[in-house]
Amino acid sequence: MGWEFFLEVLIGGLLAGVMYSLVALGFVLIYKASGVFNFAQGAMVFFAALTFVSLVERGVNFWLALLVTMAAMAIFGVLVERLVLRPLVGQPPITLFMATIGLAFFLEGLTQGLWGAQVHSLELGIKDIPFMVGGIMISQFDLFAAGTAGVLVIALAIFFQKTRIGRALRAVADDHQAAQSVGIPLKHIWAIVWTVAGLVALVAGMLWGARTGVQFALTFTALKALPVLILGGFSSIPGAIVGGLLIGAGEKLAEVYIGSSLGLNIGTGIENWFPYMLALVFLLVRPEGLFGEKHIDRV
Template structure:
């Protein structure tokens, strides 16, 4: 039982880091219907910029503030220069635009800041914590706390502020929202800026865990099963699905890995996502499309 609980808790805590990445996708998709494949590259760029400023001798608070400013400005520029002119194009066109944008951002980031792996120390050591016979990672606890706090802040922002209410109106019906005076361009800029900040938090968490390198942009692939299971339009769904994926991966690796030969954690999340596509294509909390003919 101790092994089961330890594996389950470790998987749940690790799953919150998947959720951090998925939330950035949800925000943009919910507001504009765009699957922003460049989210992983933006995550990489912000983490690389932060660790580079630290290596130049900047104190952590100043480096964090500067990274936030540059990240938000970059996100606003992407929305204004790249996505807005393509607003009326097909979904596939928008997806391909973000796909190409991801390579541009990755090349720019590594061209300016180098391609070597950078160690990132956020002041939280990955020390073991014992709860009786159960071993828990201290870093995973902090990461889970950050994910939960960020989710609560986003929930307050989108449910209690005028901008948040406008965003929900745009998500429900962009045409109707525009007809009552809501500025779609402003809402999209806010969403891209918030998504960039969420990506920064996710980039720092993943960078501290596995180092800041090109592979950091590939965490976007881990977000896909989370989005499919939780739903592309639900922030809460991203959190719950991340927990499900993290726990399922850990348990499958522990109990099924010895049977199938190990390595199950690399594909088990996609197996779960495939099941959900057959059973509930919109995910646990996704909005089903209603078509009238």
């Protein structure tokens, strides 16, 4: 195995890691605004992808189906704030977390009730065909997915850093009560954040659906994002990106090199458990993640 093969594996892992980051980004947005881990993020990815592909299969124009799905995710965000979050303002985080578990099961059932449970193929016009660059094979679809995720992340970073709503979000993330005391409408911020998280879920669902098919298994993308969040930190957008890159590269390199050194065949599943082992090490060394803030409880 020469350096060309090593770079090929590394680049493939990094490109896959960007897609992991995209899923983790939805968790980070909601956690920053409410301090709650959104267990329903995987169900949101499934709902968005299946709604979009079902509309396309029923003859709706691609771009019109995309706009309709975006509108559906925006309505979903508003309804979550109105019906779930608003009645629970001031409750302990565990209460909100349990509410997102119930929301996940409800959304999964609603999705399959509306569109069925069969597997759908999704074509975005980008073939998963590798091409050669300096003797290194790079997946065309992975490159497209990474570019799409990168543009989305940059747009979100500008939105949250440069706009008034973004500054309000950072204030809410720091202290809910203090933000409310200076006139920042908490309910509006939560609705916006859940809407943005829904749009991120749509992009993630389309990319993952084009690669693996639109099916119930998309709900488990939430589990894939957990090691990313642990490495990068639950409240950091840059952390989600770096964590995704580390997990993507780590699992691919572990599959090829650690698996071969242990006498295992490629495809034996080491890439499924290695990210969680890496996350466990980070929990022992740096529990708040690479970009997370340390919390000091004063007694």
